[in-house]
Amino acid sequence: MFRKFAGSIMLAAALMAVPAIAGETEDMEVASNMEAVSEETEMAVGTKVTTEREDGVLTIRIEETEEVQDPDFWWEFYTGDKGDASCVELLTQSTDDGCAYAGSFRAIDDGEDVIRLVHTNGHYVTEYMDFNVTASDGKIGEITGGGQGYGSTGETLAPFLEGVWEEFDGAGRFMEIALTEEGGLSFVISDGSGRDGETAFYTMTAYYDAVKEALVYWDGEEKTAQIETEDSAQPAEEEAQSEGEGTGLFAMEVQEDGSFGILWKDDTFGNTNVGTFFKTAD
Numbered sequence: 120m121f122r123k124f125a126g127s128i129m130l131a132a133a134l135m136a137v138p139a140i141a142g143e144t145e146d147m148e149v150a151s152n153m154e155a156v157s158e159e160t161e162m163a164v165g166t167k168v169t170t171e172r173e174d175g176v177l178t179i180r181i182e183e184t185e186e187v188q189d190p191d192f193w194w195e196f197y198t199g200d201k202g203d204a205s206c207v208e209l210l211t212q213s214t215d216d217g218c219a220y221a222g223s224f225r226a227i228d229d230g231e232d233v234i235r236l237v238h239t240n241g242h243y244v245t246e247y248m249d250f251n252v253t254a255s256d257g258k259i260g261e262i263t264g265g266g267q268g269y270g271s272t273g274e275t276l277a278p279f280l281e282g283v284w285e286e287f288d289g290a291g292r293f294m295e296i297a298l299t300e301e302g303g304l305s306f307v308i309s310d311g312s313g314r315d316g317e318t319a320f321y322t323m324t325a326y327y328d329a330v331k332e333a334l335v336y337w338d339g340e341e342k343t344a345q346i347e348t349e350d351s352a353q354p355a356e357e358e359a360q361s362e363g364e365g366t367g368l369f370a371m372e373v374q375e376d377g378s379f380g381i382l383w384k385d386d387t388f389g390n391t392n393v394g395t396f397f398k399t400a401d
Contacts, residue, residue, distance in 0.1 A: 166181060166182075166183055166219075167181070167182045167183075168180070168181055168182075168248065169182070170250070170262060172259060172261075174258070175225065175226060175256075175257060175258025175259055175260075176210065176223055176224065176225050176258075176259065177207075177223065177224045177225075177234075177250075177252065177259040177262070178221065178222070178223045178224075179220070179221070179222050179223075179224075179234070179236065179250065180218045180220065180221045181194055181218060181219045181220040181221075181236070181248075182217075182218055182219060183219040191240045192238055192239060192240045192245065193214070193219075193220075193238070193239065193240075194219055194220035194236055194237070194238055195212065195220070195236065195237060195239065196209045196212055196222055196234070196235070196236060197235040197236065197237040197244075197247065197330070199235065199330075205227075205228075205232055206226060206227060206228035206229065206230040206231070206232045206254045207224045207225065207226055207227060207232045207234060207252060207254055207259060208224065208225060208227050209222060209223075209224055210222075210223040210224060210225055211223050220236065222236070224252075224259060225257075225258075225259065226254035226255070226256075226257050226258050226259050227254075228254065229254055229255045229256070230253075230254055231251065231252070231253050231254070231263070232251075232252055232254060233249050233250065233251050233252075233265075234249070234250040234252060235247055235248070235249050235250075235330075236248045236250075237329075237330065242326075242335065242337050243270075243326045243327070243328040243331075243335045244270070244328050244329045244330045244331075245269065245270055245329060246267070246268070246269040246270070246329055247267065247268050247269075247329055247330055248265065248266075248267050249265045249266045249267070249268075250262055250265040251263045251264040251265050268329045268330075269329055270327040270328060270329035271327045272302055272327070273298050273299065273302045273303050273304050273326070273327075274298065274302060276304065276327065276334075277296075277297075277298040277304065280296045280304060280381075281296050281297055281298060282295070282296060282398060282399070283295050283398075283399045284296065284380075284381060284396035284397060284398050284399060285396060285397060285399050286394050286395065286396050287380060287394070287395040287396065287397060290394065291310050292308055292309065292310045292394060292396075293308070293309055293310075293399075294306060294307070294308045294381070294383070294396045295307045299324055301324075302326075303324040303325060303326050304324065304325050304326070304334060305322070305323075305324055306321075306322065306323050306324070306325060306336070306369070307320055307321070307322050308320060308321045308322075308383070309321070318343065318344055319341060319342070319343050320341075320342055320343075320344070321339060321340070321341050321342075321365070321385075322339070322340050322342060323336035323338055323339040323340065323365065323367070324336060324338055325368070325369055328368075331368060331370075332370070333368040333369060333370035333371075334368060334369040334370070335366075335367070335368045335369075336365070336366065336367060336368070336369075337364060337365075337366045338364050338365070339364060339365020339366060339367060339385065339387055340364065340365065341365075364387075365385060365386075365387035366385075366386050366387060367383065367384050367385035367386050367387065368383075368384050369381050369382065369383055369384075370382045370384070372395055378397070380395045380396055380397045381395065381396045382394075382395050383395070383396065
């Protein structure tokens with residue numbers, strides 16, 4: 120059976136609040152095991168999916184029926200980190216025939232596998248579809264089940280995350296989160312210290328990734344600003360010298376006592392900095 124679920128369930132649980140979408144589930148029957156069969160299924164609002172098996176090749180088509188589509192996002196086959204563990208491979212994928220996605224897959228080994236299609240802009244995934252399949256004798260035999268996951272928006276998460284967070288164990292860094300006009304979440308991380316009249320801080324805009332189940336960013340930027348004193352004007356921000364844009368993520372981390380923090384992982388320039396932040400008292 121196919122199961123539709125909210126990709127933000129784990130995040131919502133960590134926040135100790137369950138949005139309405141988190142409880143939504145829907146079971147759907149799977150196509151029969153006929154050799155050439157076509158099945159049309161409403162996977163989500165605005166998305167229609169057709170699967171067809173012929174001569175052991177599975178073709179999946181996605182027709183997006185909503186009138187307004189974001190041109191910066193598209194559907195594609197997600198390989199993840201399976202590597203050689205896959206027993207199916209992608210033959211072709213395109214947006215031909217007026218479809219938002221059309222992909223064909225064949226069996227390359229016997230076993231069970233998951234074909235995952237993701238809706239992405241190349242940086243993060245807003246929605247994904249899983250198709251559980253069996254493969255034997257060079258053919259994809261049947262679709263045994265699957266599911267769909269979708270992430271939360273910045274507007275949904277902002278009431279839980281906005282504000283100032285302090286690093287665990289008094290490590291000295293602070294993190295401020297706010298909703299942006301574009302629907303992302305703005306992060307500013309600083310240690311609050313200054314040297315030679317300047318302070319350094321790190322900024323980024325994060326969006327929820329339905330596959331990673333975390334907030335991801337790809338525009339991390341280190342900046343400096345003059346420290347404001349009674350005799351100084353409002354400090355002007357200046358970009359620090361850097362060799363590229365920072366990448367990383369923020370994930371929820373539930374503690375043994377039921378409290379939670381935000382785990383920060385930054386992969387800028389090949390270095391990984393990890394810190395956990397807890398909400399400061401209002």
